[in-house]
Amino acid sequence: MTKLIYGLCDMQSFYASCEVASREEYAARRKEFDDSTDPALVVSGDPARRSGIILAATPTAKTSGVSNAMRLGEALQLNPRLIVVRPHMEFYLQVSVRIQEVMKQVFPLQEQFSVDEGFFAFPHPSKLFPDPMAAARKLQQKIWDQFRIRSRIGMGPNKWVAKMSNAKAKKSPEGIVWWREEEVQALLHPMPVESMWGLKKRAETLKTEFKAVTIGDVAAIPLGRLKARFGVWGEVIHRWANGVDISKINPHSYSTPHKGFSHRTTLPNERRLLSSSSNCLMRSAIA
Ligand SMILES: [Mg+2]
Structure with missing residues (x-):
């Protein structure tokens, strides 16, 4: 079927890759399957004052301990030779x-x-x-x-x-x-609860209140208990832990962004409501 x-x-490393890819001095040596061929470059807010935040870093920059959201001053202490560029949004x-x-x-x-x-x-x-x-x-x-x-x-x-x-x-x-x-369940179930994408603080609740260590543990929690604790999210958590997701591809996601849960009651039919609210969950999880 x-x-x-x-x-x-x-x-x-999207922003950093855009910078590296568009700079002549690095072009000749970069290889697709060897990211160590990229320079140690970071994109950061205010290079002059060292007070900016790292917005993106190449894998080469990250090998010295530099990470996103780190202060530039701290990053430069870790690697004084970092190439620092301003963002070009x-x-x-x-x-x-x-x-x-x-x-x-x-x-x-x-x-x-x-x-x-x-x-x-x-x-x-x-x-x-x-x-x-x-x-x-x-x-x-x-x-x-x-x-x-x-x-x-x-x-x-x-x-x-x-x-x-x-x-x-x-x-x-x-x-x-x-x-x-x-093979989804067999691959998913041994993974730790905190690796479940999109749960944010709910993962912590699953660990502390439900004593779940793995995604398999979450899948074993009766749906009713999840719904009692998490409301509408209970069903989503249950589905995800079982490798199921009902959200659809929305080709217009950026022209008609989902606004949030309160808007779902205004949608015309049940079917669209289900898929949209689930798309909305996906989106709100990264917001
Ligand atoms: Mg990325």
Whole structure:
């Protein structure tokens, strides 16, 4: 039976990669599968005063302990030779729009999820996409060829699982991971509760109040108990812990952003309400 495979494509160190990719002095030595060929560069608010915050750092910069949201002064203590550049937000947004267009060329069913992330979906098996790994690689290759930005792609039977497998893709050498539907629970359940994407403080509650250590522990909690504690979120947590997610790809997510839960009552029908509110959960989780 033909089903949809969902993917999440995420740019590596997006702002920093935009800077590195657009600077002549680094272009010749950069290699796609070797991020140590990038310079130790950070994008930071106010380089002159050292008081700015690190907005993005290349993996090379991160090897010296530098991380996002760190103060520039602290980062420079860790690595005095850091290359510091001011943010060029308009440029990053232009690159972002163009990358999302490339995603849509490869996968017409596509949703921008953040400035450097996009969901996509495609039917499988299908003649157009006979090999999901090859389809993902095609997208990754196009992004590298056109923008010299590395991307990581996670795929699975739904959006949430794609987000989870994307986290694994970041640690895989080729940067692409596909979790098949039949193996999702076995892969998901040994993982720690705090790795459940989108739960924020609810993960802590699951640990302290429900004594859940792994995602499998969460899946074993009766739905009624989750609903009693978390309300509407109880159902979402139950689904996610079982590798299920009902949110749909919304190609217009950026032209009609979800405003929040209070708006769902104004939606015209139940079906749309369900998928939209669940999309809204996905979105509010990163807000
Ligand atoms: Mg990213």
